[in-house]
Amino acid sequence: MTISQETGGVGPRHFGPGGPVPQPHRVAVSLNRLEPQTGTAFLLRAGQRLVVVDPFGEQVSDFFAVMADDRDEWMSSGRTIDYANSTAVTTGSVLYSNRSRPMATVVEDTCGHHDLLLTPCSQQTFDLLYPEFEGAYHPSCFENLSTAMAEFGIDPDRISTTLNIFMNVWNERGGELHIDPPTSRAGERFVLRAEADLVVGLTACSAEKSNNGVCKPIDYAVED
Amino acid sequence: MTISQETGGVGPRHFGPGGPVPQPHRVAVSLNRLEPQTGTAFLLRAGQRLVVVDPFGEQVSDFFAVMADDRDEWMSSGRTIDYANSTAVTTGSVLYSNRSRPMATVVEDTCGHHDLLLTPCSQQTFDLLYPEFEGAYHPSCFENLSTAMAEFGIDPDRISTTLNIFMNVWNERGGELHIDPPTSRAGERFVLRAEADLVVGLTACSAEKSNNGVCKPIDYAVED
Numbered sequence: 001m002t003i004s005q006e007t008g009g010v011g012p013r014h015f016g017p018g019g020p021v022p023q024p025h026r027v028a029v030s031l032n033r034l035e036p037q038t039g040t041a042f043l044l045r046a047g048q049r050l051v052v053v054d055p056f057g058e059q060v061s062d063f064f065a066v067m068a069d070d071r072d073e074w075m076s077s078g079r080t081i082d083y084a085n086s087t088a089v090t091t092g093s094v095l096y097s098n099r100s101r102p103m104a105t106v107v108e109d110t111c112g113h114h115d116l117l118l119t120p121c122s123q124q125t126f127d128l129l130y131p132e133f134e135g136a137y138h139p140s141c142f143e144n145l146s147t148a149m150a151e152f153g154i155d156p157d158r159i160s161t162t163l164n165i166f167m168n169v170w171n172e173r174g175g176e177l178h179i180d181p182p183t184s185r186a187g188e189r190f191v192l193r194a195e196a197d198l199v200v201g202l203t204a205c206s207a208e209k210s211n212n213g214v215c216k217p218i219d220y221a222v223e224d
Numbered sequence: 225m226t227i228s229q230e231t232g233g234v235g236p237r238h239f240g241p242g243g244p245v246p247q248p249h250r251v252a253v254s255l256n257r258l259e260p261q262t263g264t265a266f267l268l269r270a271g272q273r274l275v276v277v278d279p280f281g282e283q284v285s286d287f288f289a290v291m292a293d294d295r296d297e298w299m300s301s302g303r304t305i306d307y308a309n310s311t312a313v314t315t316g317s318v319l320y321s322n323r324s325r326p327m328a329t330v331v332e333d334t335c336g337h338h339d340l341l342l343t344p345c346s347q348q349t350f351d352l353l354y355p356e357f358e359g360a361y362h363p364s365c366f367e368n369l370s371t372a373m374a375e376f377g378i379d380p381d382r383i384s385t386t387l388n389i390f391m392n393v394w395n396e397r398g399g400e401l402h403i404d405p406p407t408s409r410a411g412e413r414f415v416l417r418a419e420a421d422l423v424v425g426l427t428a429c430s431a432e433k434s435n436n437g438v439c440k441p442i443d444y445a446v447e448d
Binding site for chain 2: 074087088098099117119122124161170173174
């Protein structure tokens, strides 16, 4: 499914390290839709942009990447946090590999709240944190990433902590985490530019608690 | 080098999730010493305890582990944070693998401040964050872990975010990190019980800024 959208963000809300940032050039793009609780994988070449849009609001999208030329080199949340001296990700943030190479740069962010601390939800996440499901099978970002990235030869054990786009997590100074409803509104955008050739995995997150109770679609596009 | 020490912590400072916890039984153990800016690796069998002591105070020790029976299964800071709903680690905390299996449980912690967010310091850490070294070679926890764990067949790319024992990191609600001097005093202890057979890597951290300016030794012992 493809959807036409004017790129360029929602109203006046554009955030960067120093506060509001200029509106980008507006270009029409075609968006692909990830249906609720699904995922995909694809190649993103150096210089290409990945546009991720939350079409209805309050929906998380998990992002993971490995280097296309060496699939043992993977996106490291820890190195990314280290070099930014921050757990926050927004316009200007660079995602680093475990070998400290830049993999992608955030070039647009209309939302301002994303997460680099938590892993993609997995069957065990639901088993341990959602007792109401009583251990029953549940779709998960980990399963969706594993299945999609396996088509590019990526071992599931290579999938580490993801960048959880639009996920609204903060922690108290003592460490306790709070996962609040996403602040993303319908049409909110997050755009990454690849700094190397990447195999990317992307989901419409499957975890009810991360998406204010309802799992919804995610739209995305790759732009040259 | 081995050092005799009475186990059991320092003065009245024992912390757990609910505050002060009872003093453990005191048993004499022999400690091995990691000289400043060095590391080691060893097998830790299920049920064995790893005692880590900061002999002089204000010194970080990076800990990483993989499953001994499948070295593609590794300690996941993200899964550990997820299941605890906290970035804090102290008595009672369980360290999980990327496959959501328990790997180790913290059974004693006299200090109360440790880090699960940051990666082991590497040459690139010094290149990027310590401009005063002008890109010169610097000993690092990543090199020390890689070298020591390679003797057990562990690929350096498997080394992910470490548990940084005695590292004093907190972040503001907006995400900015603060790396303060460790709160550990001389003799402070941190003890893990293995929940599975593990290959463990352990360092006396090499990064001056994490250790209040001076890199010092770390003592450790494996107890049955």
